Amino acid sequence: MSLNPISAFTDVPLPEEALTRFFAEWQLEPQRELVALDSALGRCLFEDVRAPGDLPAFVRSTVDGYAVRAVDVAGASRAAPIVLRVIGEVPMGQEPQVAVLPGTAVKIHTGAMLPPGADGVIMVEWTSLRDDHHVIVTQRVASGGNSIARGEDVVAGQLLLTKGRRLRPDDIGGLAAIGLAQVPVARRPLVALISSGDELVPAYREPGPAEVRDINGALLAALVQEAGCIPWHLGISRDDPVQFRQLVHTALASADAVIVSGGSSVGTRDLTRAILEELPDSRIVVHGVAVRPGKPTLLAYVGKHPFFGLPGNPVSAFATFRLFVRPALGRFLGSMEEQRFTVRARLKRPIPPSDGREDYVQVRVFEDIGEIVAEPVLGKSNLIFTVVRANGVVRMPATVKGIPEGQMVDVWPY
Template sequence: MKNETVRDRAVTVEEALKLLSGLSLPPVRDETLPIEDSYGRVLAEDVYSNENLPGFRRSTMDGYAVHAPDTFGASEGMPVYLRITGTIKMGFPAHIKISPGEAAEVPTGGMLPEGSDAVVMYEHTNRVGDDLIEVLRPVAPGENIVREDEDIREGQLVLKRGHRLRAHDVGALAGLGITRIRVYRRPLVSIISTGDEIVPPHQPIRHGQVRDINSYNLHGLITENGGIALKLGIIKDEYAVLKSVLSEAIEKSDMVLITGGSSVGTRDFAHRVIEELGSPGILFHRVTIKPGKPLIGGMVKDVPVFGLPGHPVAVTVCFENFVLPLLRRLTGELIREYLPDRRTVRARLTHNLSSPVGREDHIRVRVEENNGTLLAVPILGKSGLITTLVEADGVVVIPQHSSGLYEGDEVEVRLF
């Protein structure tokens, strides 16, 4: 008897992810960009500081720069008197030098003069003359100031290769005087919509036809996760046409997504085309997940190729669970497995949910609040109904080995 392989049966979610994670992907190319164009991009190099930040000792409060030991023992009943030697201007070097028994007026962010090691806040002083203050509370050395290298030290590793740049990361680069940075190129993901019944959104439809939802949904998902989406149009259910379009897409893309060609049917050619275009071809066809069971995962000439189901909800579930992990690798992002890969909230389920053992179910839910408690309200409906996604805030996953969840159970909601 022929031994069964994963190509002959529906694989579990874990098996599919293991097959995909084991794929050897080509090196990610990089480019150099101005930092203002690098938001959300992934660093292609380690970034070290060439200088200290802020680079000089500065005040964190409006007040008086002082020699801290001069204030020891100060109180409202027995203040310490200090002579004002001058005022530090914002944005200019501090040319004043203070000696014991002296102070200099300094604004928040201003440079500390030589001889000072702390700042007394205005609120803890009284001005008793043109050049004299009384200090009502002592300060310790280093209080209310930032050292010249307290933020970043010269030679310090600031950001690691593989890090996805956030707004404050770009701000740190600007603060260090770094205006251009090497980042990985965004992967190009081609989208092929298939089906004789699919028509463009601008076109009037007749009975039996549906407008193209999936390519627009995928375009958004790809873009918001660091890729460049390229829609290659709507392909009719003709084997030769699909093979030609897919072959061209593989040559110019880092990943290819086919929608509508993965269900069992005489006019669904995606499986056959992927298998014939190159090794290793099909990795799996069918996954024990709902929605999304007909999913195809494959690899052709070092390019991952997915055959996604035709229903919009199934497309989203398959993208989030199977396409996205590979897309993140193609962006060059260093994945830290110990961090959650999506936002989640804990909520109480409002209804019982049953599920057959052996299948992982993804249930759309809306999150509501009642008397301080978050509730997960299931939005039930077939996977072809886009409104079940529009009305949902996320999904609750019923594990493969569970027979369901009960009303009142605390569940994790994976937010969209």
Template sequence: MEYFTCISLKEAKQLLMNALAGRIVASEPVSLDEAFERIAAEDIVSKEDLPPFSRSTVDGFAVRSADTFGASEGVPALFDIVSEVAMGQETCVQLQPGQAVTIPTGGMLPAGADAVVMLEHAERPDNNSLLVLKAAAPGENVVLKGEDISKGHCILRQGQQILPQDIGALAACGFEKVPVRRKPNVAIISTGDELVNVACTPVNGQVRDINSYALAAMLAEAGCLVRRYGIVQDQYEELRTAVSQAILQSDLVVISGGSSVGARDHTVKVIQELGNQDVLFHGMAVKPGKPTIFGMIGKVPVFGLPGHPVAAMTVCGQIVKPAVQALLGQKSGNVYTIPARLTRNMASVPGRDDFIRVRLVKKANEYRAEPILGKSGLISTMAMADGIVHIPADKGGLYSEEIVQVNLITKP
């Protein structure tokens, strides 16, 4: 099978989404302190009002705002202090016209009050009297019951990643457990007679296994539980055995290397035989990453990625990560971008999506994106990069000084 009749990146993503439609991993409850960066498995709705009572945001005096209208330092409004709100306790006071109640920050607003006068805007001629020196507007220095989060409000949407601020909202509403998607199990298989483990010293013709470690880190960051199956030699039976084991234990399988059309590239044949069907695509019009494979073995998506590290990582970001998001029920993942001015012309081939590594340099009040040139087998070009610039298939390149969107490789 020849892959040079490549499909576009857009077509590849559509085939991928069609194949994974409805294949969402199961949910599981986790404690609130384990929920960070997990994916909500359902809409999470507040069962109560937050705050559960109207409260003061300052130390001062709870009053009826209408009683303060017209008050000034020259003509203060006079109030009788009838009670004091204790912190953390309910108050049963019903405020009447001309009355005030001493209240601390966070204290429960008494019935009848609709504003709090700050200490700085009041004087106490004696223990039972209050002079208000400035008019208070309705709701001033007050948080009303349910103003933060109302009962029935959706705190988290299904498929949403749970961030620190979401943890705070869930804690405030009393959620000790949170239903989240199980982390997808991902298997990574590295292929190649030339590969040796990172602990080995390569001899002539050998290289250390880069891809299984780099891809494992990328997919762990995407929310997966990753298992590296080690190095598989360029032997059909050995690869078939490794893939057969991996699909029994995994939600997704990534094969690094063996995606070209050489005599020792067996990935396509393994997917075809184990899946009893043709692969869905073999080859994408992208650079780097042209010899990319995708197929299904039963319900398990299987990817064949190029052996060159930069190509493998680029395709992982463009194809494998969206597959993970589909398994997690996410409509889209978090993409961190920053605008920057390109420092040189970058040519591209119309009809092909190009992904350019760039280094970001802050100059004056803007970022400048400096392209990092190098072949897709050079991992140093990825290690030096801060982000990726996408040249779409309908463009013939980018011009120097053009403002581009840089997709950051790591979170800001």
């Protein structure tokens, strides 16, 4: 019997390759649910949304003034004003009861429907009243001027929002515009969390000597929530196969996905792998990734359900969640890859070479004498407050052997 664990993973892909292998076996589809429009912010659209009709549905004035025939005021100027007879007013929200005939004008407000015959609106600022029935116009207007055409925003059948779109406030406004009171979105998956380790106590308890509080439970729950899913923290498992197995079974009975943190490093204490291998329908796709932090990451399935073994160190758990779990949760939501933009910054301190792994370096980006700089936040991967002090991350590919001070780098902002 050897006291020593197996000391190295046998097949350690780079992060991109690890994800590719994992997604090659993905089998779940987003599930549809309807939510009220006022609950749809941040949710992912389940299906494309098309315009049920033209918007606007009628020609609308964009100013307060007078609806006219453009041809009637073609020569109007301050020097050569033109007088039109005012034959009525368009009430807001109602169809005009009068038509604009040659030589006449109808008073109109912003947003009102243009009366028949009118093809433009003179802003009130360019008019004055000669008497109660006549207006003096001192500027011309082009045909279609100061108005919005029917369908100028969107036309019937037009694709408005694409399946997988994470709904922003302006999208909510757009859905109100087309009257979509119930919005088809992807159901939010329930994500079970288990923190593993004999040294852990719940965050609300005072740790004894040699004990530490469970950081990952709260951290991962917040990350799951931020990803648009529902966290379900089952608590802490001691390094005890019986208790751990029980929690994993509870998780699998109800959750759409399971995240275990801790207990996945290759070693005597590798409970996660052991419990997974007991389960008849489990498949470990990746165990060990060439990434720093996060080498002991485990990506697996139990049946169709994804099962993640993340490192116990909070900083590693944070980084590997972003790298592996978040994209996977995006599959539940059918979410499109969001277009994110990096911030270009000058590196304020060198990044040392990595050991053949892809390196994710926490940085603090700030403006320094008019220039955007990125300062690596140093610290070992157990130190949660190194992440708190950072506001972005620099990815150093495995092929790059360190980055010198002063070089420009692309930072992914948090």
